[in-house]
Amino acid sequence: GENVEQHPSTLSVQEGDSAVIKCTYSDSASNYFPWYKQELGKRPQLIIDIRSNVGEKKDQRIAVTLNKTAKHFSLHITETQPEDSAVYFCAAPSGSARQLTFGSGTQLTVLP
Amino acid sequence: DVKVTQSSRYLVKRTGEKVFLECVQDMDHENMFWYRQDPGLGLRLIYFSYDVKMKEKGDIPEGYSVSREKKERFSLILESASTNQTSMYLCASTSSGRIYEQYFGPGTRLTVT
Numbered sequence: 001g002e003n004v005e006q007h008p009s010t011l012s013v014q015e016g017d018s019a020v021i022k023c024t025y026s027d028s029a030s031n032y033f034p035w036y037k038q039e040l041g042k043r044p045q046l047i048i049d050i051r052s053n054v055g056e057k058k059d060q061r062i063a064v065t066l067n068k069t070a071k072h073f074s075l076h077i078t079e080t081q082p083e084d085s086a087v088y089f090c091a092a093p094s095g096s097a098r099q100l101t102f103g104s105g106t107q108l109t110v111l112p
Numbered sequence: 113d114v115k116v117t118q119s120s121r122y123l124v125k126r127t128g129e130k131v132f133l134e135c136v137q138d139m140d141h142e143n144m145f146w147y148r149q150d151p152g153l154g155l156r157l158i159y160f161s162y163d164v165k166m167k168e169k170g171d172i173p174e175g176y177s178v179s180r181e182k183k184e185r186f187s188l189i190l191e192s193a194s195t196n197q198t199s200m201y202l203c204a205s206t207s208s209g210r211i212y213e214q215y216f217g218p219g220t221r222l223t224v225t
Contacts, residue, residue, distance in 0.1 A: 003172075009152065034212040043116075043202065043216040044155070089154060091212070098143065098162055098211060099170065104154040 002094030005105025013080050014111050021065070021106045023090035024039045024072040033073045035064060036089045044089060047073075080110045115139070116217040118203055131190040133220050135203030141215075142208045144186035145170075149200040149219070158196045161186055162208070165208065193224045 001025040006007055013019045025033070034049035050057045050064040050073060057064050063081075066073040087107050091100040119134035126179040135144065147170075150206040157170030167178050177195060179187045190197055192203075203217040 003121050004155070032212050036214075043218050044214075044218070046213050086207055093211060095168075097169075099145065099160055100211060100214065101157070101171075102147075102155040104152060 002030060002092050002101040004090060004092050004101045005104045006090050006106060009104065010104060010107045010109070012111060015080060017080055017106055019077045019080055019084070019110075021075045021088055021108070022072060023074070023103050024070075025092040025093075026071065027092070027094065028068075028071065030089070030094075033064070033066060034091050035075050036102075037093065038087045038089065038105075040086070040105060054066060060090045077108075080108075080111050081112060083095045084108060085110045116203060116215050118217040118220050119199075120222050121123075121218060122186065122218050122223075124225065125193050126134055127194060127225055129190075129193050130211065131193050131201075131224075132223070133188040133190075133201055134185055134187045135188070135217055137183075137205040137215070138184065139205065139215070140183065141165075141205035142183075143211065144208075145204040145214065146176075146186065146188045146201045147204065148172070149202055150223070155202065159214045172220075190222075195220075195224050198222060198224045211213065 010017045031052040036044040037047045038044040090103040094101040116137045147155040150183040161180040177189045201220045204214040206214045
Protein backbone atom coordinates (compact mmCIF):
# COMPACT_ATOMS: atom_id res chain seq x y z
CA GLY A 1 0.00 0.00 0.00
CA GLU A 2 0.86 3.66 -0.08
CA ASN A 3 3.39 5.05 2.40
CA VAL A 4 3.38 8.80 3.06
CA GLU A 5 6.15 10.45 5.05
CA GLN A 6 5.86 14.06 6.22
CA HIS A 7 8.51 16.45 7.53
CA PRO A 8 9.08 18.31 9.73
CA SER A 9 6.87 17.22 12.62
CA THR A 10 7.03 20.70 14.15
CA LEU A 11 7.81 24.05 12.56
CA SER A 12 8.02 27.49 14.14
CA VAL A 13 8.27 30.63 12.01
CA GLN A 14 8.07 34.34 12.64
CA GLU A 15 4.96 36.09 11.44
CA GLY A 16 5.49 37.21 7.86
CA ASP A 17 8.05 34.51 7.06
CA SER A 18 7.42 31.54 4.78
CA ALA A 19 6.79 27.95 5.85
CA VAL A 20 7.42 24.79 3.84
CA ILE A 21 6.18 21.29 4.65
CA LYS A 22 7.33 18.31 2.62
CA CYS A 23 5.87 14.89 1.94
CA THR A 24 7.06 11.85 0.05
CA TYR A 25 4.94 9.00 -1.26
CA SER A 26 5.72 5.51 -2.47
CA ASP A 27 3.10 4.56 -5.09
CA SER A 28 4.01 6.00 -8.47
CA ALA A 29 0.40 5.48 -9.62
CA SER A 30 -0.92 8.05 -7.13
CA ASN A 31 -2.40 10.98 -9.02
CA TYR A 32 -3.77 13.50 -6.55
CA PHE A 33 -2.42 14.91 -3.33
CA PRO A 34 -4.61 16.86 -0.90
CA TRP A 35 -3.54 18.95 2.08
CA TYR A 36 -5.64 19.32 5.21
CA LYS A 37 -5.46 21.90 8.00
CA GLN A 38 -6.58 21.14 11.55
CA GLU A 39 -6.83 24.05 13.92
CA LEU A 40 -6.68 23.36 17.64
CA GLY A 41 -9.81 21.56 18.81
CA LYS A 42 -11.36 21.52 15.35
CA ARG A 43 -11.82 18.99 12.57
CA PRO A 44 -9.39 18.64 9.63
CA GLN A 45 -10.43 20.57 6.54
CA LEU A 46 -9.20 20.36 2.96
CA ILE A 47 -7.30 23.51 2.02
CA ILE A 48 -5.76 22.66 -1.35
CA ASP A 49 -4.93 19.70 -3.56
CA ILE A 50 -2.80 19.06 -6.62
CA ARG A 51 -3.23 16.62 -9.46
CA SER A 52 -0.43 14.73 -11.09
CA ASN A 53 -0.78 16.54 -14.40
CA VAL A 54 0.42 19.86 -12.95
CA GLY A 55 3.61 20.81 -11.17
CA GLU A 56 2.30 23.69 -9.08
CA LYS A 57 -0.95 25.15 -7.84
CA LYS A 58 -1.52 28.41 -5.97
CA ASP A 59 -4.37 29.79 -3.90
CA GLN A 60 -3.60 33.18 -2.41
CA ARG A 61 -0.84 32.65 0.17
CA ILE A 62 -0.64 28.88 -0.15
CA ALA A 63 0.89 26.86 -2.93
CA VAL A 64 1.61 23.21 -3.54
CA THR A 65 4.34 21.77 -5.74
CA LEU A 66 4.66 18.24 -7.04
CA ASN A 67 7.70 16.37 -8.31
CA LYS A 68 6.44 13.08 -9.73
CA THR A 69 9.90 11.83 -10.63
CA ALA A 70 11.13 12.17 -7.07
CA LYS A 71 7.69 11.28 -5.63
CA HIS A 72 7.45 14.23 -3.33
CA PHE A 73 5.13 17.20 -2.90
CA SER A 74 5.28 20.28 -0.72
CA LEU A 75 3.04 22.89 0.86
CA HIS A 76 4.29 26.46 0.85
CA ILE A 77 2.72 29.20 2.96
CA THR A 78 3.94 32.75 2.37
CA GLU A 79 3.52 35.81 4.58
CA THR A 80 2.47 33.62 7.48
CA GLN A 81 -0.09 34.93 9.95
CA PRO A 82 -1.06 33.75 13.46
CA GLU A 83 -4.22 32.12 12.05
CA ASP A 84 -1.99 29.81 10.00
CA SER A 85 -0.97 28.10 13.25
CA ALA A 86 -2.40 24.57 13.02
CA VAL A 87 -1.54 20.98 12.25
CA TYR A 88 -1.17 20.30 8.54
CA PHE A 89 -1.59 16.85 7.00
CA CYS A 90 -0.60 15.73 3.53
CA ALA A 91 -2.28 12.69 1.94
CA ALA A 92 -2.15 10.43 -1.08
CA PRO A 93 -4.63 7.91 -2.49
CA SER A 94 -4.08 4.28 -1.60
CA GLY A 95 -5.52 0.82 -1.95
CA SER A 96 -8.15 0.87 -4.65
CA ALA A 97 -7.92 4.70 -4.65
CA ARG A 98 -11.04 4.64 -2.48
CA GLN A 99 -9.08 5.81 0.53
CA LEU A 100 -6.38 8.25 1.56
CA THR A 101 -3.17 7.59 3.44
CA PHE A 102 -2.26 10.59 5.59
CA GLY A 103 1.13 11.82 6.66
CA SER A 104 1.94 12.08 10.36
CA GLY A 105 1.22 15.81 10.48
CA THR A 106 3.19 19.04 10.99
CA GLN A 107 2.45 21.37 13.88
CA LEU A 108 3.03 24.87 12.49
CA THR A 109 3.37 27.69 14.99
CA VAL A 110 3.50 31.27 13.74
CA LEU A 111 5.18 33.48 16.33
CA PRO A 112 3.99 37.10 16.59
CA ASP B 113 -22.96 22.85 3.71
CA VAL B 114 -21.89 19.29 4.40
CA LYS B 115 -22.53 18.23 7.92
CA VAL B 116 -20.90 15.24 9.56
CA THR B 117 -21.87 14.64 13.17
CA GLN B 118 -20.64 12.20 15.78
CA SER B 119 -22.67 10.91 18.69
CA SER B 120 -20.35 12.07 21.47
CA ARG B 121 -17.51 14.59 21.87
CA TYR B 122 -16.15 12.92 24.99
CA LEU B 123 -16.58 9.36 26.22
CA VAL B 124 -15.13 7.52 29.20
CA LYS B 125 -15.42 3.74 29.29
CA ARG B 126 -13.99 0.92 31.37
CA THR B 127 -11.73 -1.84 30.09
CA GLY B 128 -13.77 -4.68 28.62
CA GLU B 129 -16.86 -2.61 27.86
CA LYS B 130 -18.46 -2.66 24.43
CA VAL B 131 -18.34 0.81 22.91
CA PHE B 132 -20.40 2.24 20.06
CA LEU B 133 -19.37 5.38 18.19
CA GLU B 134 -21.85 6.71 15.66
CA CYS B 135 -21.38 8.99 12.69
CA VAL B 136 -24.08 10.58 10.54
CA GLN B 137 -23.68 12.59 7.33
CA ASP B 138 -26.37 14.53 5.53
CA MET B 139 -24.89 14.83 2.00
CA ASP B 140 -25.83 11.45 0.57
CA HIS B 141 -22.14 10.50 0.38
CA GLU B 142 -21.34 6.97 -0.70
CA ASN B 143 -18.07 6.69 1.21
CA MET B 144 -17.57 6.88 4.95
CA PHE B 145 -14.43 6.39 7.03
CA TRP B 146 -13.30 5.92 10.61
CA TYR B 147 -9.87 7.18 11.67
CA ARG B 148 -8.05 7.38 14.93
CA GLN B 149 -5.75 10.31 15.60
CA ASP B 150 -2.80 10.00 17.95
CA PRO B 151 0.01 12.54 18.44
CA GLY B 152 2.86 11.96 16.02
CA LEU B 153 0.98 9.25 14.15
CA GLY B 154 -1.37 11.35 12.06
CA LEU B 155 -4.71 9.99 10.93
CA ARG B 156 -4.80 6.23 10.67
CA LEU B 157 -7.63 4.50 8.85
CA ILE B 158 -9.50 1.87 10.84
CA TYR B 159 -12.31 0.90 8.46
CA PHE B 160 -14.16 2.41 5.55
CA SER B 161 -17.37 1.75 3.67
CA TYR B 162 -18.19 2.59 0.07
CA ASP B 163 -21.80 1.42 0.15
CA VAL B 164 -24.52 0.27 2.51
CA LYS B 165 -23.58 -3.01 4.17
CA MET B 166 -20.14 -2.87 2.50
CA LYS B 167 -16.98 -2.44 4.54
CA GLU B 168 -13.25 -2.73 4.05
CA LYS B 169 -10.43 -2.91 6.54
CA GLY B 170 -8.07 0.00 6.78
CA ASP B 171 -4.58 0.00 8.21
CA ILE B 172 -5.44 -0.73 11.87
CA PRO B 173 -8.69 -2.76 12.06
CA GLU B 174 -7.70 -5.02 14.94
CA GLY B 175 -10.02 -4.69 17.94
CA TYR B 176 -12.66 -2.80 15.92
CA SER B 177 -15.70 -3.61 13.81
CA VAL B 178 -18.13 -1.42 11.88
CA SER B 179 -21.72 -1.37 10.74
CA ARG B 180 -23.42 0.49 7.93
CA GLU B 181 -27.09 -0.35 7.73
CA LYS B 182 -28.13 3.00 6.24
CA LYS B 183 -26.29 5.22 3.80
CA GLU B 184 -26.08 8.17 6.15
CA ARG B 185 -24.88 6.30 9.24
CA PHE B 186 -21.59 4.52 9.94
CA SER B 187 -20.91 2.99 13.34
CA LEU B 188 -17.59 2.00 14.89
CA ILE B 189 -17.71 -0.74 17.51
CA LEU B 190 -15.07 -1.61 20.07
CA GLU B 191 -16.06 -5.13 21.09
CA SER B 192 -14.02 -5.11 24.29
CA ALA B 193 -12.40 -1.77 24.98
CA SER B 194 -8.77 -1.71 26.04
CA THR B 195 -6.59 1.10 27.37
CA ASN B 196 -4.58 1.23 24.12
CA GLN B 197 -7.76 2.27 22.35
CA THR B 198 -7.78 5.57 24.22
CA SER B 199 -7.64 8.06 21.37
CA MET B 200 -9.42 10.68 19.29
CA TYR B 201 -11.76 9.04 16.76
CA LEU B 202 -12.70 10.93 13.62
CA CYS B 203 -15.38 10.02 11.13
CA ALA B 204 -15.32 11.32 7.55
CA SER B 205 -17.41 11.08 4.42
CA THR B 206 -16.96 11.83 0.75
CA SER B 207 -18.66 11.29 -2.55
CA SER B 208 -17.35 8.79 -5.07
CA GLY B 209 -14.90 10.38 -7.46
CA ARG B 210 -13.87 13.01 -4.88
CA ILE B 211 -12.02 10.84 -2.38
CA TYR B 212 -9.49 13.64 -1.89
CA GLU B 213 -12.20 15.90 -0.43
CA GLN B 214 -13.12 14.24 2.85
CA TYR B 215 -15.49 15.95 5.26
CA PHE B 216 -14.71 15.21 8.87
CA GLY B 217 -16.85 15.06 11.95
CA PRO B 218 -15.88 16.92 15.15
CA GLY B 219 -14.28 13.84 16.68
CA THR B 220 -14.90 11.73 19.78
CA ARG B 221 -12.26 11.75 22.50
CA LEU B 222 -12.48 8.24 23.99
CA THR B 223 -10.77 7.41 27.27
CA VAL B 224 -10.64 3.78 28.39
CA THR B 225 -9.74 3.32 32.04
